[in-house]
Amino acid sequence: MPDLLPFRIHFEDPEIAPLDLDASDAGSARQLAATRRGVPASAFRKAKIIREIQSSEAAE
Template sequence: MSIGTLHHAAIEAFNTASATVQPISHRTICTAFLDQNVELPLRLSETDIGVVLDRHGCDVFTVDVNNERPDEEALAIALFIVERVNEAALMPDLLPFRIHFEDPEIAPLDLDASDADYARQLDATLRGVPAGAIRKVKIIKDESRR
């Protein structure tokens, strides 16, 4: 089966976007799945190796549909994906944080994260700076400043 031009463009856009860290809320994840008629949480099929089902038992995808991997590998891959999707979809809402740096020449950065430690780690990764370059991480409480 070949991939059409529109699907190929969507795949390229997804791959480009996923190369950078972009935190999203659990509501966004759930909505994206619901838009595809998939209700979370995902679960493994009890009868078919590598088959992932939605909340209602409908097939979502199959890992190693061509049976080129040992069953244990296909099962492990499916389990990793199910656990990660379910974890991301059920995580608490992300909070708005403002990151301030030791260097006054670096402008503060606003980002969403689940907690201050993760915001610090995420920002250090995004900016390519050591965590020590960050002076403080504060939650943004004023709606007008978001």
């Protein structure tokens, strides 16, 4: 099974909050987000891998 990556899905409609989820790739992340939010595939603006640095790591 492929490693899961943390994604943040952004939607075209600003009323829909971004969704954070784990998926193997951007396509899978979009499909999962569509299922969870009940929106069509055209509702997505972007899918990004989350690369935030943890505050404990930044202090080192």
